[in-house]
Amino acid sequence: MEKISSCGYEWTIGLISQNSEHTLDSCLANTLNQLLGDSGIFAFYFSKSLSVQQTPCLTLASTGKQLCDENKTALLEVDVPPLLERLRKLNQDVQLLNLAHIQVLPVRYQGLVLGFLVLHNQSIIPTSGYSVLNHILNVYVHQLATLQYARMDPLTQLLNRQTFDEKIIDIASGKEAWLVRESKQQLHWYMAIADIDLFKHVNDNYGHVIGDEVILLVAQLLKSNFRAGDYVFRYGGEEFAIVFPCEHEAKAMAKLDGVRALIADTRFPQVGKVTISMGFVELKDAAQVADFVNRADRALYQSKQDGRNKVTAYSSLKDKQNNHHSGDIELF
Structure with missing residues (x-):
């Protein structure tokens, strides 16, 4: 004693x-x-x-x-x-x-x-x-x-960008094993980047106060439709990141697409219909944080190119070496 x-x-x-x-x-x-x-x-x-x-x-x-x-x-x-x-x-x-x-x-x-x-x-x-x-x-x-x-974003009360970088590093180095070790199935970590479609139009047509309300409501829908053990971040502006364990890519896709559909079906005050596009990638190969973000961002870009309000897996991209260019298409 x-x-x-x-x-x-x-x-x-x-x-x-x-x-x-x-x-x-x-x-x-x-x-x-x-x-x-x-x-x-x-x-x-x-x-x-x-x-x-x-x-x-x-x-x-x-x-x-x-x-x-x-x-x-x-x-x-x-x-x-x-x-x-x-x-x-x-x-x-x-x-x-x-x-x-x-x-x-x-x-x-x-x-x-x-x-x-x-x-x-x-x-x-x-x-x-x-x-x-x-x-x-x-x-x-x-x-x-x-x-x-x-480490909370003051507007949305989601985790902030700094915490996102730290969490990806922890997961890539195996420091988050406590979250998945009890599962009877082998789990893999996935990271998605979500972006509100045509958000500039919201700010231009309704003002930044309404724009902040849209960001806040999207944040609430994201947080309430992922598990308590998943991580939801405000990545910046109208962009969000979600990091979560799942059994396989098809199930991760289904989870993300279900949340996308829920947001599309929600009526936003004054604005009406709001949609999001997503791109996601499995966190593997011990890549750098910037590499994972780049892969998810390229999948997100593909969702925008395909008409927005979609979810795309990085693994589905046919040509992973080409850099994307927006040209004259207003994607964001």
């Missing part, structure tokens, strides 16, 4: 000093390993989107020889939905739930249970240590929320 008392301040400072989700996760993992010691066996399930709509994913787990097969089963094969429902029915003051082979600490944000830390019963922790654990988890959640708030 002396170790906990002497390190608690340093652990807190370490967590609030992190400026990215990835380093924040690494700091939490190191903190838990130090706090629990060699006998500590844990798994951390959490909704990284800070939304109750997303089922908590396995984000962190202990490593080392102490994590034998039996312990892995107890911690890594937790039936998340019923356990989450049980935790959400607990009184707010309850910090620990004792079950057959595990102990569970609910992780709350703004009064909502968004995840939990699972400890194996063989982990030996002083009673007062659970209060420190809850404090550390609370600091982690609030620092995560701070990072996410700082």
Whole structure:
């Protein structure tokens, strides 16, 4: 317990000093390993989107020889939905739930249970240590929320362009594996660029205030029709980016086309009909962010050339080497 008392301040400072989700996760993992010691066996399930709509994913787990097969089963094969429902029915003051082979600490944000830390019963922790654990988890959640708030576009409340670049780099380097590791099917990451068709006409005919309202409504439709674990960004102006995992390209196409159709069927106040065009690409081959954006942009251009209000996969382009030129056609 002396170790906990002497390190608690340093652990807190370490967590609030992190400026990215990835380093924040690494700091939490190191903190838990130090706090629990060699006998500590844990798994951390959490909704990284800070939304109750997303089922908590396995984000962190202990490593080392102490994590034998039996312990892995107890911690890594937790039936998340019923356990989450049980935790959400607990009184707010309850910090620990004792079950057959595990102990569970609910992780709350703004009064909502968004995840939990699972400890194996063989982990030996002083009673007062659970209060420190809850404090550390609370600091982690609030620092995560701070990072996410700082990366929001002020108009649409979508993630901003800077966050887009960072997220693509994280995905390309495998740092987003926590989101897909629990799927029973192999998932692939896709990135789409969406652009509001003929948006200049909206600004010219109705003014920039109405133009901003159109951007905001499109943003709301995009965000509400993707899962909580997907990423939706305002890429710039009337352009958006969506990054999401999916089983295969055909399913990704169907998802994007469904959202495109929904927007086309929505009546926008004063403006009436608004459509979007999209181009998308699979995030593979360890390319640079600019390369992925260029591929999606070329697919988007093809959607514009084909009459707008369409979705095009980069893989469907017949000649991927030719640069596109708009000529006299007003595409955007």
